[in-house]
Amino acid sequence: MKNRELYKTILQLLESHKETPLSMSEICHILSIPKHKRDQTRVVLEDLIIANKLISERSKYRLKPVETKPLKAIAERSSALLEGVFDATPLARNYSYAFVKTTGGDYFVSSEDTLNAYHGDTVLFEPFLRRGKSKYCVIRRIVSRANDNLAGDIKSSDGRYYFICSNPKIHNWFDVISPSPEYDGKKVILTVSNWGNRPTAKNPTGKVTEILGESGNPEVEVLAVIRQNQLPLQFPEEVIEFALNLSEQITDADLKGREDYRKLFTFTIDPASAKDYDDAISIVKNDNGWDLYVHIADVAHYVKPESPLFIEAVNRGNSYYFPKKVIPMLPEKISNKLCSLRPNEDKLTMTVHSVLxxxxxxxxxxxxxxxxxxxxxxxxxEVDDLFDGKQTDLSQELIAALNESRMLSKQLTKIRKDAGYIFFDLPEIEYVYDDEGFIKRFNLSEETESHKLIENFMLLANEFVATKLLSLSPVSIYRIHEDPDYKKIERLGNTLNSYGLQMPIRENLNKSIQAVLLAMPTPEYHTVFDRIVLRSMMKAKYTTEHVRHFGLSIENYTHFTSPIRRLCDLVIHHLCKTYVCKTNTVKFSTEQVKHYAEVSSEKEIIANDAERDVGRVYNNTYMKDKIGETYSGLVIGVNSNGLIVRLNDIPINGVLKISGLKGGAWSFLDTELRLVNKRSGDYYQLMDKVIVQVMDVSDDIYFELTQDADSHIHTYDYQASNKQTDSTTKAPKRSFSKGHSRKPKRK
Incomplete structure (x- = not known):
């Protein structure tokens, strides 16, 4: 019996024995669990206690009762119900809580108060303000379901068939209507007919409406992620037809009012595999510095408001990038032909000319x-080879232009660093495949000098466009990154301090964060602590509210440079044509622009989630035949459920569950990010080097410590931990202004 099946069976058993707690021996006897499975049962019981499902009293187990304490005793009640979107991400990570997200912020909700909500559902909830704590709520009603068609696997157990959703945030098993043996081991689409009743342990039910293919096949697994996230694989016929009817010829009417730079030396720099080139560069050295021209494909010339192309762009929000597959925002006729700035072709563009x-x-x-x-x-x-002094076949004119670009980029980097631009050292994972589409190896993609050059030039253009629209347009979309929360920064400082990293809080918070990132002594420190610093910040988003971008340390910022792949940029181009170039007669209403900003943020979240899910699919597929193998790794995360370990030889993360650590009685110290054994004082912490064995690959990758992995264990000093030392970082009591964000994708 698999662990997940055992979880459900034990819960059902204890549900029927509410008045009589059962010992582990009694549970094993009733469920006919053989002796060699007793250790597995013990682990499952411990997991259920950690997940807040069971309580243990005198070696006997029973369901944890639902809290009946009057709400007025713990909270200040609000009479009005609010609407929000249920986020089950923490539940998928085995925490006993979730969130309801609203435009006014997130509300904490206990797992017992989620009613029958599933991830992404729109819900009505009753809010409470808990004294001295974050906002809390109780879900009262399900307004609408996020998705009635789910992608997942069919599993059979004791003659019954169950559906397990590929998205771990949809964490219930589903009973299958009219099951068939042909479904076993297949990845399918299940259409939900009844969402069940979680409080009474009644499973949801559904019917298989489509078989996607064999579970475990990478292409099938990626298709499941695409379907699960409701991403549009095909363009509607009217959109394709509209695009195909667009002329590829540039007429005199198209050129009217445009500045002609066809004789200006121009080039593009993109990934080697790119097919759409939406930005190009021209640079001219002058007596006092440089003239820099950033040319961006004039997508708005072809994609007019209210056209089928624009409507579909709003529907998609952005392009979606996966290993070996791209779902574009616009049809190929636009992205790869009309608006791709290919060499030796005349192209219509929007240009930002900067004199520096x-x-x-x-x-x-x-x-x-x-x-x-x-x-x-x-x-x-190619550009990096030139900058590294390698032999190149590039023309002298191109080499000269690249060298001038390099010199200017270095000056821009210095200016941004002085202003407080926060640089993170977070390499991206690149997959290398064999002929059958399976992963052969992993590469880590570092940000190189050529990437920084293009990023610097795009930032310059984006900042200017945001500033221009702020002064001329009644409404615009801004890419904002709000300042970090005061308490999170204070907490971050204390966490870093416990690992010997000092972050003295200055008036310029950007400088404080910059300093601690630059002080990381080794690449391993960057691997661990760059992510912790990043998680202490807010997330970047699109909005019509003018708020500075904290991470970039820029007062006015938007996205203008990628209209082929982002809705925000396309809308910004139309606003520029209306209010700056004055060639557009169409004017968006304030409500329209607000809607486009909201769509851009929502679709960006979906894209990030889908890309992360696909990465998990490829990682899990690769590790499935590595079960039993041993690897060295680094502890990069610690939480109440266990340790997160990054393998040294393979850039893959896995979980060391707390139930698998020897000694029992482990306690999580959330400020220091340590797991401490209450009995022995031994503890695990970030940066620990461990030897692990791959034990299971299912919804995640699970490790166990090997026998020889205990030598690094530290001993915890409880007395020292309770003392407030002079070196403890304390943030000043002041309100931060506006803005923070994760470093945006290049450009």
Whole structure:
């Protein structure tokens, strides 16, 4: 019996014995669990206690009763019900709580108060303000379901068939209507007919409406993620037809009012595998510095408001990028042909011309419609080879332009660093496949000098466009990153301090964070603590509210440079045409722009979740045949459920569950991020080097410590931990202004 099946069976058994707690021996006897499975049963019981499902009294187990304490005793009650979206992410990680997300912030909700909500559902909830704590709520009604068609696996047990959703945030098993042996081991689409009743342990039910293929096949698993997230694989016929009817010829009417830069030396720098090139660069050295031209494909010229193309762009929100597959925001005729700035072709563009002095300081800037003729298409690797002094076949004119670009980029980097731009050292994972589509190996993609060059130039254009629209347009979309929460920064400082990393809080908080990131002594420290610093911050988002971007340390910021793949950028182009270039007669209403900002943020979250799910699919597929193998690793995360370990030889994370640690009685210290054994004082912490064995690959990758992995264990000093030392970081009691964000994708 698999652990997940055993969880459910034990809960059902104890539900029928509410008045009579059962010992483990009694549970095993009633369920006919053989002796060699007793250890597995003990682990499941411990997991259920950690998950707040059971309580243990004198070696006997029973269901944890639902809290009956009057709400007025713990909270200040509100009479009105509010609407929000249920987020089950913490439940998927075995925590006993979840969140309800609203435009006014997140509300904490205990697992007992989730009613029958599933991840993504729109719910009505009753809010409470708990004294001295975060906002709390109780879900009262389900308004609408996020998705009635779920992707997942069919499993059989004792002659019964169950559906397990591929999304771990949909954490219940589903009973299958009219099951068939042909479903066993298949990845399917289940159409839910009844969502069951979680409080009474009644399973939801559904019917298989489509078989996607064999479970475990990477392409099938990726398709399941796409279907689960309701991503549009096909364009509607009217959208394709509209795109195909667009002329590829540039007419005199198209050129009217545009500045002609077809004779200006121009080039693009993109990934080697890219097919859409939406930005190009021209640079001219002058007596006092440089003239920099950032040319962006004029997608808005072809994608007019209210056209089928624009409506579909709003529906998609952005392009979705997966290993070996892209779901574009716009049809290929637009993204790869009309608006791709391919070499030796005339293309319509929007250009930001910046005049900068020799120190990289902006003297003046302007934005206008243009036409260009790109001379060269470069890959990042080619540019880096030149910068590294390797032999190159590039022309002298191109080499000169790249060297000037490099010098300007260095000046811009210095300016941004001085302003408080926060740089994170977080390499991306690249997958290398064999001929059958399975992962052969992993590469870590570092941000190189060529990437930073393009990023610097795009930031310059985005910042100017945001500033221009702020002064001219009645409404705009901004890419904002709000300042971190005071308590989170204070907590971050204390956590870093416990690992010997000092973060003195200055008036310029950006500088404080910059300093601690630069002080990381080894790459391992960056692997662990860059992520912790990042998680202490807010998430970047799109909004019509003007708020500074904390992470970039920029007062005015938007996204203008990728209209092929982002709705925000496309809308910004139309606003520029209306209020800056004055060539657009269409004016968006304030409500329309607000809607586009909301869609952009919502779709970005979906894209990030889907890309993360696909990464998990590939990682799990790769590790399934590694069960039993031993690896060295680094502890990069600690929580109340256990340890997160990053393998050294493979850039993959796995879980060391607390129930698998020897000695029992482990306690989580959330400020220091340590697991401490109450009996022995031994503890595990971040940066610990461990030897682990791969034990299971299911919804996640699970490790166990090997026999020889105990030598690193530390002994905890409880007395010292309770003393307030002079070196403890304390944040000043002040309110931060506006804005923070994760470092945006390049460009």
């Amino acid at each position: 002095d020799k120190n990289g300081k902006v003297i003046r800037q302007r934005l206008f419609e243009s036409v260009i003729h790109s001379d060269f298409r470069l890959a990042y690797e």
